[in-house]
Amino acid sequence: MAEKYFTVSWDQLHRDSKALAWRLMDHRPFAGIVAITRGGLIPAAIIARELECRLVETVSVVTYDEEDRGQPQVVKPPAAAGDGAGWLVIDDLVDTGTTARVVRALLPKAHLATVYAKPAGKPLVETFVTEVSQDTWILFPWDTEAQFIPPIARGTGR
Numbered sequence: 432m433a434e435k436y437f438t439v440s441w442d443q444l445h446r447d448s449k450a451l452a453w454r455l456m457d458h459r460p461f462a463g464i465v466a467i468t469r470g471g472l473i474p475a476a477i478i479a480r481e482l483e484c485r486l487v488e489t490v491s492v493v494t495y496d497e498e499d500r501g502q503p504q505v506v507k508p509p510a511a512a513g514d515g516a517g518w519l520v521i522d523d524l525v526d527t528g529t530t531a532r533v534v535r536a537l538l539p540k541a542h543l544a545t546v547y548a549k550p551a552g553k554p555l556v557e558t559f560v561t562e563v564s565q566d567t568w569i570l571f572p573w574d575t576e577a578q579f580i581p582p583i584a585r586g587t588g589r
């Protein structure tokens with residue numbers, strides 16, 4: 432289990448994805464976007480909207496089962512992006528860089544961008560928005576829901 436959690440709301444994810452779109456403006460034009468499923472799908476949709484890019488492709492790499500890391504498996508290679516030249520690849524985050532390394536091997540000439548980055552994975556992407564420490568687990572809105580929390584005064588024994 433991670434030591435710290437960084438909880439991202441839908442609003443925050445939208446703002447951070449738009450901030451990523453701003454950073455990518457100077458790198459246009461892109462032939463299309465490749466979203467790394469599943470986590471890259473929603474950021475890719477927001478960025479596709481902001482950059483007015485209608486062509487969205489996917490690559491599916493499975494690396495984690497919840498917080499447990501396994502061997503990365505390419506479940507679906509990108510169909511239309513060739514060697515990646517002129518294409519933008521989007522993921523929600525880069526952590527150890529395992530997923531990014533696999534995608535980089537498939538699309539060596541693409542521009543890789545993530546919304547969030549941890550130090551170990553940061554060198555593998557060209558563009559990102561927010562860095563969090565390596566021992567932080569990012570909780571995305573699709574993995575969480577609001578729940579009742581007891582008042583502080585209840586259950587502390589004081």
Ligand SMILES: O=P(O)(O)OC[C@H]1O[C@H](OP(=O)(O)OP(=O)(O)O)[C@H](O)[C@@H]1O
Nearest residue numbers: 468469470494495525526527528529530
């Ligand atoms: O840099 P890494 O250590 O490879 O970690 C980053 C990857 O891990 C998560 O995907 P996950 O494998 O959990 O699949 P998902 O996107 O389908 O949830 C996340 O969405 C990134 O793709």
Ligand SMILES: Nc1nc2[nH]cnc2c(=O)[nH]1
Nearest residue numbers: 495526567568569570571
């Ligand atoms: N949700 C989530 N998935 C990850 N996969 C690798 N690192 C992370 C993380 O910090 N949060």
Ligand SMILES: [Mg+2]
Nearest residue numbers: 468469470471
């Ligand atoms: Mg992922």
